[in-house]
Amino acid sequence: MNNDTKKPNILWRSFRSVRLTIVLLILIAIASVLGTFIPQREEALEFAHRLDPDTLRLFHALGLFDMYHSAWFRILVGLLALNLVICSIDRFPGAWRRFSARPRPDRSKVFHDIPEDQRLEVITSSESVLETVRTIIASKYKRVTKKTSPPATFFYAEKGRFSHFGVYIVHLSVLIIIVGALIGSFYGFEAYVNILEGEKVGSAMIRGRMLPVALGFSVRCDDFSVSFYDNGTPKEYRSDLTFFENGKKVKSAVVRVNHPAKFRGIIFYQSSYGTIPGDSAMIRLVRRASKPEVRSVNAGSNKEIPLPHGEGTFVVLEIKDNFMNMGPAVLIKVKPKQGDQIRFWVFQHHERISRQFPGIFDRFPKLNPSAFKPYTFLLEGIESKYYTGLQVSKDPGVPVVWAGFFLIVAGLFITFFTSHRRLWIKVLQQDGKSEISVAGMANKNPVGLEREIHELLGELKASLGERKNA
Amino acid sequence: MLNSTILSYITFVYFGAFFFYLCMMIMGKSAFGKVATLFCLIGFVGQALAIGLRWYESYKLGIGHAPFSNMYESLIFFSWTIILLYLIIEWRTKNKTLGVFVSPLAFLALAYASFSPSINSRIQPLVPALKSNWLISHVITCFFGYAAFGISFGLSLMYLIKRMGGDRPQNAFLKLLPTAGILDDLNYQVVVIGFLMLTLGIITGSVWAHSAWGSYWSWDPKETWSLITWLVYALVLHSRMVRGWRGKRMAFLCIVGFCCVLFTYFGVNYLAGLHSYAKS
Numbered sequence: 001m002n003n004d005t006k007k008p009n010i011l012w013r014s015f016r017s018v019r020l021t022i023v024l025l026i027l028i029a030i031a032s033v034l035g036t037f038i039p040q041r042e043e044a045l046e047f048a049h050r051l052d053p054d055t056l057r058l059f060h061a062l063g064l065f066d067m068y069h070s071a072w073f074r075i076l077v078g079l080l081a082l083n084l085v086i087c088s089i090d091r092f093p094g095a096w097r098r099f100s101a102r103p104r105p106d107r108s109k110v111f112h113d114i115p116e117d118q119r120l121e122v123i124t125s126s127e128s129v130l131e132t133v134r135t136i137i138a139s140k141y142k143r144v145t146k147k148t149s150p151p152a153t154f155f156y157a158e159k160g161r162f163s164h165f166g167v168y169i170v171h172l173s174v175l176i177i178i179v180g181a182l183i184g185s186f187y188g189f190e191a192y193v194n195i196l197e198g199e200k201v202g203s204a205m206i207r208g209r210m211l212p213v214a215l216g217f218s219v220r221c222d223d224f225s226v227s228f229y230d231n232g233t234p235k236e237y238r239s240d241l242t243f244f245e246n247g248k249k250v251k252s253a254v255v256r257v258n259h260p261a262k263f264r265g266i267i268f269y270q271s272s273y274g275t276i277p278g279d280s281a282m283i284r285l286v287r288r289a290s291k292p293e294v295r296s297v298n299a300g301s302n303k304e305i306p307l308p309h310g311e312g313t314f315v316v317l318e319i320k321d322n323f324m325n326m327g328p329a330v331l332i333k334v335k336p337k338q339g340d341q342i343r344f345w346v347f348q349h350h351e352r353i354s355r356q357f358p359g360i361f362d363r364f365p366k367l368n369p370s371a372f373k374p375y376t377f378l379l380e381g382i383e384s385k386y387y388t389g390l391q392v393s394k395d396p397g398v399p400v401v402w403a404g405f406f407l408i409v410a411g412l413f414i415t416f417f418t419s420h421r422r423l424w425i426k427v428l429q430q431d432g433k434s435e436i437s438v439a440g441m442a443n444k445n446p447v448g449l450e451r452e453i454h455e456l457l458g459e460l461k462a463s464l465g466e467r468k469n470a
Numbered sequence: 471m472l473n474s475t476i477l478s479y480i481t482f483v484y485f486g487a488f489f490f491y492l493c494m495m496i497m498g499k500s501a502f503g504k505v506a507t508l509f510c511l512i513g514f515v516g517q518a519l520a521i522g523l524r525w526y527e528s529y530k531l532g533i534g535h536a537p538f539s540n541m542y543e544s545l546i547f548f549s550w551t552i553i554l555l556y557l558i559i560e561w562r563t564k565n566k567t568l569g570v571f572v573s574p575l576a577f578l579a580l581a582y583a584s585f586s587p588s589i590n591s592r593i594q595p596l597v598p599a600l601k602s603n604w605l606i607s608h609v610i611t612c613f614f615g616y617a618a619f620g621i622s623f624g625l626s627l628m629y630l631i632k633r634m635g636g637d638r639p640q641n642a643f644l645k646l647l648p649t650a651g652i653l654d655d656l657n658y659q660v661v662v663i664g665f666l667m668l669t670l671g672i673i674t675g676s677v678w679a680h681s682a683w684g685s686y687w688s689w690d691p692k693e694t695w696s697l698i699t700w701l702v703y704a705l706v707l708h709s710r711m712v713r714g715w716r717g718k719r720m721a722f723l724c725i726v727g728f729c730c731v732l733f734t735y736f737g738v739n740y741l742a743g744l745h746s747y748a749k750s
């Protein structure tokens with residue numbers, strides 16, 4: 001705070017303060033809380049209908065339906081980033097000075113009020129005492145400097161100087177993560193696409209905006225499958241994809257949940273699936289003659305199929321997965337050799353429907369599967385087609401964010417678990433004895449330093465011997 | 471299953487621990503404290519065995535997976551990590567008074583898991599989204615973070631109670647509590663652990679979300695609440711830098727922080743009705 005006079009700029013002063021940080025963190029936290037209670041984006045529609053028009057307008061103007069992407073939320077984050085940058089620029093020189101300070105072994109002030117148990121008296125004043133002290137310190141500290149000014153010899157040792165940078169690494173990583181997120185929102189997209197088995201697409205829909213985005217290549221879904229556990233919960237979803245460029249097959253890939261596939265910087269994730277009725281149905285023909293004849297016909301739409309005994313042909317005109325709320329049905333047109341064509345619907349759940357509505361099939365010829373004598377048409381099933389629902393995203397910011405994640409963890413470890421420890425050891429040699437005093441300073445974890453000093457004193461005592469009742 | 475039966479018994483062990491810590495605090499007899507610690511140790515070891523057994527039993531059912539996949543299993547793990555961290559602190563500080571504030575958390579988490587009708591203790595197969603190695607690291611880091619914050623909550627209560635008692639407290643309970651300065655320092659250290667773990671938890675969670683859903687951050691309520699919690703504890707760390715924010719304000723912020731943890735953990739499920747993509 002003592003350089004307030006040197007940097008009188010009020011803006012600079014407010015942006016380097018931790019007070020502002022506290023205010024901003026509180027504001028961002030409160031805003032985030034709001035966003036979890038007010039439905040956002042896709043969910044907002046229904047909620048918006050329940051508001052009266054004035055409130056609705058207000059909410060809309062404040063961007064409360066897409067808060068996390070609104071201008072004011074971004075401004076808050078931007079202010080935090082600015083706060084962070086200025087605070088770091090402001091404080092970094094100090095940290096650098098503490099990091100690169102030249103050793104000053106002969107400081108005497110540090111010894112002024114050290115506790116009595118950090119002194120040790122030894123009854124010899126030979127050179128070997130100095131040597132022993134040096135070796136013991138060097139076993140714990142890498143950087144040891146020595147200065148002699150008879151009758152005293154000073155040792156200065158330090159380690160963990162890098163600890164001063166931990167906080168800057170953490171703060172820098174927060175910025176890196178914010179930058180990574182920005183890159184993603186400018187140069188990336190989040191889209192989705194549903195692809196039918198066998199179908200090929202070249203674009204996807206941007207989420208929330210309903211705009212198509214061209215992929216620059218095309219992708220085909222060769223197969224989709226879903227498997228279940230015995231109790232019916234899904235076990236695995238899997239899509240087999242093939243990527244094409246300029247009409248040529250380039251790559252095949254399997255996409256499962258948690259195992260996306262990447263092609264040309266765009267990542268495909270399994271996110272949903274569904275079925276639509278396909279274009280073929282299984283039809284069984286029962287011919288009421290002396291001997292009933294059963295046939296299964298795989299009837300493709302609009303393909304004429306001959307009846308077994310040459311009475312004519314039939315066509316499946318329409319396939320519905322739920323016709324008149326009575327389940328799957330197909331519309332069949334029979335073209336006899338002579339006479340008029342007839343059309344009628346055939347239901348899959350024929351038995352159940354006739355139990356529910358007795359006589360319905362006799363009353364309505366359009367619903368009678370035996371309308372063309374001597375045949376009865378039965379629908380075995382509609383072949384449904386799976387489509388796979390893929391999330392399609394591109395986010396060039398991801399590696400940047402990952403780097404930020406890595407750095408923030410490294411920075412936190414350095415900040416919390418390392419400390420810059422400095423030791424001063426004075427060996428005063430006169431009158432045939434040596435008095436050793438140890439003083440220490442640490443930027444963090446004073447208890448740890450104290451423990452280390454006592455360990456050190458213990459070792460010194462053990463190898464030099466202590467004069468009792470000094 | 472055997473494991474859940476054992477776990478429901480351990481609920482009572484932790485209640486016993488709480489009871490004896492309380493006796494120690496009220497009557498000022500250290501013998502009660504020893505019994506309480508023994509209860510904690512028994513509960514801790516028993517619970518570790520039961521969790522291991524549950525893991526083993528899931529393999530016997532043919533749906534083997536680490537026991538961190540649903541509300542029941544997470545509550546079990548939560549109470550276990552609380553006791554683990556507590557025992558480490560008790561051993562390091564040689565002080566048992568924290569026990570009376572922390573053992574109820576472990577007890578309540580286990581009781582809720584074992585006896586709430588809305589929580590299913592059966593071993594369920596993993597749905598596809600949970601089949602990821604990130605799941606294990608995500609759950610472990612998050613819950614160590616939550617446990618540390620739970621302990622910080624206990625320490626903050628102790629701090630406030632100690633401060634309310636004044637400088638020369640008369641009753642045994644207040645006298646036994648460590649000094650406000652020690653509590654404040656210890657609280658800071660625990661928050662540091664919690665913050666580191668929560669950071670790792672959010673990171674592993676978003677790497678996992680990236681590989682499962684295609685985006686490392688989608689502002690879903692659970693994610694957002696974990697960010698809110700993280701911001702609150704960042705606030706706690708920075709509040710120490712501003713003069714006068716140590717002590718009471720920090721204790722108060724830690725209590726707010728733990729409320730955020732609880733909301734991230736439980737409350738979000740009530741919001742999920744609004745958000746179809748909630749994926750807790």
Ligand code: HEM
Pocket residue numbers: 015016017018021080081083084087088167170171174412415704707708711
């Ligand atoms: C979300 C954003 C931030 C995070 C995650 C963060 C994280 C941290 C952490 C972990 C520490 C170490 C605390 C400790 O040692 O107890 C710290 C210290 C600090 N932070 Fe931040 N910080 C953030 C934003 C800011 C901002 C915007 C400022 C701007 C003034 C700031 C200023 C400081 C200062 C001055 C320190 C103390 C440094 C020292 O010990 O020398 N922080 N921060």
